[in-house]
Amino acid sequence: MTAPEMTIPDLEINRRLTILPMQEFYTSGHRTCQGCESALVMRYMAKVAGPRTLVTGTTGCMYVANTSYNSTPWALPWAHTQLGSAGSSAVGTAAALKALMRKGKIPDERINVIAFCSDGGGGDMGLATLSAALQDTRYNLLILLYDNESYANTDIQASGMTPWGAVTAFTPSGSQMRITHHRWKKNVPALLMAGHPTGRYFANASSGFGMDLMEKVRTALDVGGPTFVQTHDPCPKGWDFDPRMSHELAILAVECGITVLWDCLEGELRYQGLTRQQVDGAVKRRPVADYLRRQGRFAHFADDDIDFFQARIDEMWEDWILPGVLRIKQTPFGPRPESGRSVPEPTEGGNHG
Amino acid sequence: MSAGAVDVTYRGVFQKNLAGVITKELVKAARREDKFGGTVARYGDSPERNGIPAKQFAVIASDMASLQVEMTKYEPDNVVVVAVMDDTLAKGIESWAWYGVRPINLNLAPGGTLLVISRQDPAALLKWIPRRPQPWTLAILPGEPSFGGLWVYNDDGTDYRTMGAIARVTDGLVSLESLIAQAAGTRDGGKREQQLREGYEAVQLHQVAAGEGAEDTYVPVQMPDWTQMREGLVVPAVEVGRTNELFMKYTTRTARPLIKFDACVKCQICYTVCPDECFIPTPEGHYDVNYDHCCGCGICAQSCPVSGCIEMVNEAVFDGNEPLHGVYERDPAAYEELRAEKLAKAGGPVPHYGIY
Numbered sequence: 001m002t003a004p005e006m007t008i009p010d011l012e013i014n015r016r017l018t019i020l021p022m023q024e025f026y027t028s029g030h031r032t033c034q035g036c037e038s039a040l041v042m043r044y045m046a047k048v049a050g051p052r053t054l055v056t057g058t059t060g061c062m063y064v065a066n067t068s069y070n071s072t073p074w075a076l077p078w079a080h081t082q083l084g085s086a087g088s089s090a091v092g093t094a095a096a097l098k099a100l101m102r103k104g105k106i107p108d109e110r111i112n113v114i115a116f117c118s119d120g121g122g123g124d125m126g127l128a129t130l131s132a133a134l135q136d137t138r139y140n141l142l143i144l145l146y147d148n149e150s151y152a153n154t155d156i157q158a159s160g161m162t163p164w165g166a167v168t169a170f171t172p173s174g175s176q177m178r179i180t181h182h183r184w185k186k187n188v189p190a191l192l193m194a195g196h197p198t199g200r201y202f203a204n205a206s207s208g209f210g211m212d213l214m215e216k217v218r219t220a221l222d223v224g225g226p227t228f229v230q231t232h233d234p235c236p237k238g239w240d241f242d243p244r245m246s247h248e249l250a251i252l253a254v255e256c257g258i259t260v261l262w263d264c265l266e267g268e269l270r271y272q273g274l275t276r277q278q279v280d281g282a283v284k285r286r287p288v289a290d291y292l293r294r295q296g297r298f299a300h301f302a303d304d305d306i307d308f309f310q311a312r313i314d315e316m317w318e319d320w321i322l323p324g325v326l327r328i329k330q331t332p333f334g335p336r337p338e339s340g341r342s343v344p345e346p347t348e349g350g351n352h353g
Numbered sequence: 354m355s356a357g358a359v360d361v362t363y364r365g366v367f368q369k370n371l372a373g374v375i376t377k378e379l380v381k382a383a384r385r386e387d388k389f390g391g392t393v394a395r396y397g398d399s400p401e402r403n404g405i406p407a408k409q410f411a412v413i414a415s416d417m418a419s420l421q422v423e424m425t426k427y428e429p430d431n432v433v434v435v436a437v438m439d440d441t442l443a444k445g446i447e448s449w450a451w452y453g454v455r456p457i458n459l460n461l462a463p464g465g466t467l468l469v470i471s472r473q474d475p476a477a478l479l480k481w482i483p484r485r486p487q488p489w490t491l492a493i494l495p496g497e498p499s500f501g502g503l504w505v506y507n508d509d510g511t512d513y514r515t516m517g518a519i520a521r522v523t524d525g526l527v528s529l530e531s532l533i534a535q536a537a538g539t540r541d542g543g544k545r546e547q548q549l550r551e552g553y554e555a556v557q558l559h560q561v562a563a564g565e566g567a568e569d570t571y572v573p574v575q576m577p578d579w580t581q582m583r584e585g586l587v588v589p590a591v592e593v594g595r596t597n598e599l600f601m602k603y604t605t606r607t608a609r610p611l612i613k614f615d616a617c618v619k620c621q622i623c624y625t626v627c628p629d630e631c632f633i634p635t636p637e638g639h640y641d642v643n644y645d646h647c648c649g650c651g652i653c654a655q656s657c658p659v660s661g662c663i664e665m666v667n668e669a670v671f672d673g674n675e676p677l678h679g680v681y682e683r684d685p686a687a688y689e690e691l692r693a694e695k696l697a698k699a700g701g702p703v704p705h706y707g708i709y
Contacts, residue, residue: 028630028646029597031449033403034605035650040628069451070577071599075591155400167504210625237366237403240502242705244651247626296505
């Protein structure tokens with residue numbers, strides 16, 4: 001079987017991605033819900049990564065919906081990996097490619113390695129392997145966490161990234177207890193960024209801002225080393241809203257300041273698009289009620305629940321030194337002077353890397 | 354020694370709770386007549402996807418042994434009623450688990466009843482429903498499909514009206530009296546009784562003769578056996594430029610995007626936001642829709658910046674999945690006429706699925 005003639009999209013690190021390849025490497029015919037934004041993220045990811053890419057995926061919607069029953073919409077080589085092992089599979093795949101290239105078994109060329117995981121597979125049980133992968137600077141790999149805020153494939157159970165108060169199969173709302181989900185959503189990209197000084201690129205994106213998302217995926221693949229991108233994707237099934245609102249809801253989450261578009265390239269934190277305008281004060285955040293009131297999973301919220309939610313979001317924006325990223329409100333230092341220091345890369349074969 | 358089953362065919366997730374209420378209440382009512390019953394959802398439909406056809410069954414038996422026999426089956430036999438919760442399902446159903454598109458009345462027992470919630474007349478529905486070798490009954494309960502969410506139930510009475518209609522058409526499987534007695538014990542018992550009687554009265558029955566209906570083109574899907582599958586569960590990838598032709602998603606659709614090509618500003622947003630990659634670029638920069646794969650989510654219509662350019666139109670007024678840009682290419686005026694005709698027939702675009 002010969003590979004079809006394919007042109008590698010000419011996409012270098014760029015901040016203005018205006019030309020997209022028309023080819024789809026994740027095509028029609030997947031068994032997802034109507035209005036599935038996670039499928040859109042897969043499509044964007046495959047489109048911008050191009051044909052020279054290996055993808056592994058952990059158990060979750062994007063595994064079950066895309067490879068069941070002897071058929072697949074993937075045009076890229078894809079392999080399933082166990083629920084918690086996105087990081088291990090990424091490191092293993094990248095290491096294997098490197099070894100094959102070193103031994104001359106395959107041509108020495110740039111092959112992207114992407115492992116995707118969901119909020120359950122990556123944010124909950126796969127966190128340890130993500131952590132290990134982001135420590136390993138010898139390999140080029142991207143871990144993409146698509147966050148639909150629940151274990152959506154198994155009919156919506158609460159995960160560590162389900163927002164506070166949301167109804168899930170584990171956290172129903174009853175007559176005695178209105179709110180049964182008491183955990184505030186964990187901020188995985190910031191958690192990983194703060195704890196992994198060797199990771200080269202971390203980003204938080206949203207499916208509602210496709211260009212921004214694709215720029216982030218491309219940037220991650222181009223800078224090399226261990227990188228991490230998280231996307232926020234509305235799930236019409238679990239969030240209980242009309243599927244046609246999927247895209248709007250993703251945008252609305254950014255407008256309300258719930259999703260924060262940021263990235264951190266080699267220690268340089270930047271905000272993008274609407275979020276940057278909000279940080280600069282050029283655009284005001286919308287009240288979170290606009291977002292919450294459009295979803296059935298928050299239908300039980302009383303006004304004071306919405307006030308609490310709003311207060312948490314306000315704190316995140318107004319009191320944190322890095323708005324929406326890290327909950328640090330005060331430090332004993334003023335701003336750090338520019339050191340101009342550069343850390344040398346370990347030499348090949350060196351054991352200090 | 355007998356068992357009969359009610360098959361509730363519905364739109365996944367949107368009507369999951371509705372189907373659950375219908376099957377469970379039927380079984381509870383049958384228990385009041387000293388019958389035995391159980392409910393079962395088809396394993397292949399789980400985990401359910403939004404809009405994708407799914408089935409739940411209520412099995413009612415005269416004795417425990419018959420019930421146990423039926424409950425061990427993947428799908429119960431002797432389906433005396435297929436209750437269809439949305440009339441566009443009558444075009445054929447494909448579970449998200451791969452079985453190909455099946456006729457809506459495939460598992461209907463001879464002499465059984467297909468109960469459809471619809472505003473259409475029997476002749477219109479029989480254009481889609483394949484013929485059977487034996488006569489059967491088409492029952493129509495006039496009404497709109499009731500859509501709800503996973504957490505917020507759409508309590509509009511469709512559940513009890515459907516149960517009333519089922520009591521009428523099953524002829525003794527569950528009586529209206531037991532359903533009323535069962536409903537009396539629940540909240541809003543009086544309202545429920547009224548809804549049950551409404552459904553019982555409103556349902557219209559039409560006898561369908563053997564051989565009447567659409568042509569039966571159903572071919573059971575040939576599953577590859579273990580000698581035909583590749584080693585290590587390897588699945589061939591899709592070639593670039595093609596789609597996954599083994600799974601079409603069109604039976605998920607209740608409304609389809611209809612594009613006014615004259616109004617299109619070629620902004621590419623529909624192409625960019627479609628999660629099912631259904632927009633096919635044409636040489637002049639328009640985007641044609643691949644209706645084989647479109648599941649009718651409506652994100653394109655919602656995201657289109659031009660008012661009235663992409664509109665969601667009730668799937669019931671269309672036959673077939675042919676792309677429509679060819680009609681426009683040949684004669685834009687004729688396409689505009691077709692578009693206006695379809696919109697008029699459907700009573701305008703579908704504004705909303707009825708949930709949030």
